[in-house]
Amino acid sequence: xxxxxxxxxxxxxxxxxxxxxxxxxxxxxxxxxxxxxxxxxxxxxxxxxxxxxxxxxxxxxxxxxxxxxxxxxxxxxxxxxxxxxxxxxxxxxxxxxxxxxxxxxxxxxxxxxxxxxxxxxxxxxxxxxxxxxxxxxxxxxxxxxxxxxxxxxxxxxxxxxxxxxxxxxxxxxxxxxxxxxxxxxxxxxxxxxxxxxxxxxxxxxxxxxxxxxxxxxxxxxxxxxxxxxxxxxxxxxxxxxxxxxxxxxxxxxxxxxxxxxxxxxxxxxxxxxxxxxxxxxxxxxxxxxxxxxxxxxxxxxxxxxxxxxxxxxxxxxxxxxxxxxxxxxxxxxxxxxxxxxxxxxxxxxxxxxxxxxxxxxxxxxxxxxxxxxxxxxxxxxx
Numbered sequence: 001x002x003x004x005x006x007x008x009x010x011x012x013x014x015x016x017x018x019x020x021x022x023x024x025x026x027x028x029x030x031x032x033x034x035x036x037x038x039x040x041x042x043x044x045x046x047x048x049x050x051x052x053x054x055x056x057x058x059x060x061x062x063x064x065x066x067x068x069x070x071x072x073x074x075x076x077x078x079x080x081x082x083x084x085x086x087x088x089x090x091x092x093x094x095x096x097x098x099x100x101x102x103x104x105x106x107x108x109x110x111x112x113x114x115x116x117x118x119x120x121x122x123x124x125x126x127x128x129x130x131x132x133x134x135x136x137x138x139x140x141x142x143x144x145x146x147x148x149x150x151x152x153x154x155x156x157x158x159x160x161x162x163x164x165x166x167x168x169x170x171x172x173x174x175x176x177x178x179x180x181x182x183x184x185x186x187x188x189x190x191x192x193x194x195x196x197x198x199x200x201x202x203x204x205x206x207x208x209x210x211x212x213x214x215x216x217x218x219x220x221x222x223x224x225x226x227x228x229x230x231x232x233x234x235x236x237x238x239x240x241x242x243x244x245x246x247x248x249x250x251x252x253x254x255x256x257x258x259x260x261x262x263x264x265x266x267x268x269x270x271x272x273x274x275x276x277x278x279x280x281x282x283x284x285x286x287x288x289x290x291x292x293x294x295x296x297x298x299x300x301x302x303x304x305x306x307x308x309x310x311x312x313x314x315x316x317x318x319x320x321x322x323x324x325x326x327x328x329x330x331x332x333x334x335x336x337x338x339x340x341x342x343x344x345x346x347x348x349x350x351x352x353x354x355x356x357x358x359x360x361x362x363x364x365x366x367x368x369x370x371x372x373x374x375x376x377x378x379x380x381x382x
Contacts, residue, residue, distance in 0.1 A: 036341035039332030057199030063191035097159035107149035114142040167191035200244035
């Protein structure tokens with residue numbers, strides 16, 4: 001019995017000894033080197049960055065004029081329809097010219113008479129039958145009658161109004177048969193094949209603004225469309241009250257969507273830098289007046305000083321401190337220290353159609369009739 005009890009005691013001690021030996025092994029594993037602070041990081045982007053200045057402006061027609069008569073007269077006929085496109089030199093308005101035509105006929109008769117007198121006077125002068133003064137008087141009479149004829153002819157020409165440039169005629173303000181005085185409005189003529197854009201920028205950009213720079217405009221009337229143009233003229237002086245410069249650009253008006261007088265928002269591109277380095281805004285770690293980012297190098301976070309350039313929604317340009325291929329931390333900087341080990345978490349893949357969850361519907365639902373609660377649960381509730 002003593003031998004048996006001794007053997008049983010050794011068997012009971014064996015597992016305890018094994019457990020005692022396995023304990024240090026588990027502790028060593030738990031006390032191994034840490035994997036690092038979990039963070040999210042992305043590589044820097046390389047792209048083009050534009051330095052822009054924004055402003056508001058107004059659209060103007062390429063050419064615009066109000067059709068008005070230069071002489072008094074009765075409106076005989078309108079040769080256009082409202083909203084019609086007309087070419088250069090097209091006849092628009094005809095005034096009653098009967099009185100002027102009669103005056104022109106009389107002037108032509110007087111010119112012929114004075115011309116015949118001048119010819120006869122010239123013959124008499126050659127034969128020395130009259131003096132030079134008599135010939136000069138006849139010559140002056142002829143020239144005066146020619147001038148009167150030209151004046152009446154000019155007045156007759158003004159009874160017909162023609163389009164000075166190609167464009168679209170607006171709404172007319174008069175009707176045929178109305179008596180017009182010189183200067184009365186008849187209709188507008190607008191050339192909107194291309195549109196002029198006037199806008200102002202602060203004087204601090206005077207050295208950066210040049211003829212030929214591109215502008216992008218947006219309108220509330222067409223929120224989903226963008227239009228582009230180029231500066232072709234600048235006001236040579238700065239407005240003393242606003243300290244701004246007036247710029248004028250030309251925008252192609254394909255489809256005649258743009259109308260003179262529209263309010264637009266303008267973005268003027270002053271400079272475009274290629275191969276610029278861009279980082280997400282959350283990666284910027286400001287400290288006082290300086291800006292830093294944490295770069296991931298050999299699974300460690302290195303605090304790096306940077307210089308910030310242009311900002312745009314969600315991204316910041318870095319002009320110094322980073323190189324293409326660098327990886328910057330975007331989440332997890334709160335407890336970060338320079339040189340601390342980090343573990344970059346993988347980015348979550350976008351949901352696919354197979355595993356997408358419909359809002360309001362539980363995942364893993366089984367089709368079929370709903371199961372009744374177990375009786376035991378019901379009894380317990382009761």
